[in-house]
Amino acid sequence: MASVNQTFALARFLGARFHFAGEFNRSALHRNKNGSDRATRLTAGELELAFEDEQLRAICTTRGRALAVHGPEIAQELKKRLADIRAAETASDLLVGIRFVGDGECAAIYVTLGGGFELVLVANHVQNPTKGSGKIDWDNVTRVKVSQISRMATE
Structure with a gap:
């Protein structure tokens, strides 16, 4: 804690x-x-932000740690993207440089950081809001967890 x-x-x-x-x-x-x-x-504005673990929290919240792990370009972009998350009221308000992937509990938002990296967010409610189809209702997600920072998959 x-x-x-x-x-x-x-x-x-x-x-x-x-x-x-x-x-x-x-x-x-x-x-x-x-x-x-x-x-x-x-x-984060209306969107509450959590982290998968302490190491990821340190990277996302400490500029020096982000610089050491990912370099200046990614550290600066990470700071900007976390500010975007902070300003959003719901997960669906994150419009630029994102993609929604998966269905149900496996759904995630991939936020482009540049340099071939992306920030992976997952809904983080006790019971995530879903649509009738069982898919995550991102319009009503107000709690997200930073799951990881990863290399973008090549297509």
């Missing part, structure tokens, strides 16, 4: 807003507008 300092570093990197969830050590808390002591969790 990320510390409050790591959460604030992530927010500074992404320029994101916060809402409150989960308990932390009382000495490291900030009060929300209702006065309750709750730790902050990053939200």
